Amino acid sequence: MAINITATDLCPCGSQTSYQQCCLPFHSAEKVAQSPQQLMRSRYCAFVVGQFDYLISTHHPDYRQGLTVDQLAQSNTHWLGLQVLATKQLDRIGEVTFKAWYIEDKHIDAIYENSSFVLCEGQWLYTEGKQMTTRAPERNEPCICHSGRKFKQCCAKLTH
Numbered sequence: 001m002a003i004n005i006t007a008t009d010l011c012p013c014g015s016q017t018s019y020q021q022c023c024l025p026f027h028s029a030e031k032v033a034q035s036p037q038q039l040m041r042s043r044y045c046a047f048v049v050g051q052f053d054y055l056i057s058t059h060h061p062d063y064r065q066g067l068t069v070d071q072l073a074q075s076n077t078h079w080l081g082l083q084v085l086a087t088k089q090l091d092r093i094g095e096v097t098f099k100a101w102y103i104e105d106k107h108i109d110a111i112y113e114n115s116s117f118v119l120c121e122g123q124w125l126y127t128e129g130k131q132m133t134t135r136a137p138e139r140n141e142p143c144i145c146h147s148g149r150k151f152k153q154c155c156a157k158l159t160h
């Protein structure tokens, strides 16, 4: 379930800068991501705003396993926020560990993944990820959507 945002809205990847200063130039192919973390953030953001072509084009063809834009567009996920926990970058490979929070059927969960990336002809590409499990924050912890509010006063309300 993609959302509509304008270029001057805050970027959904949680960078606290506007979409046009953050992930939009990658989605519109004006720029290519300069690091695994930039690519990962822009891919999360592409899920949120429905830039499904970008998700295909930044997914290494050897690892796509037949994934199509139509399959991606069927997703009913409502994304809440991204937490980047760790990044590693070498010459031509990199890794990013992140939690991508979402709500589905009033249940908050995250894709908690260690993703791998390779640099191919100047373009970072996602290859594959190792998934882990996590749990929703405690009620008094900061909300995962970067609102600055406590979880109980913010996204936890969506589960009632």
Ligand SMILES: [Zn+2]
Residues within 6 Å of the ligand: 011, 012, 013, 014, 015, 019, 022, 023, 024, 041, 042, 045
């Ligand atoms: Zn962004």
Ligand SMILES: [Zn+2]
Residues within 6 Å of the ligand: 143, 144, 145, 146, 147, 154, 155, 156
């Ligand atoms: Zn929230």
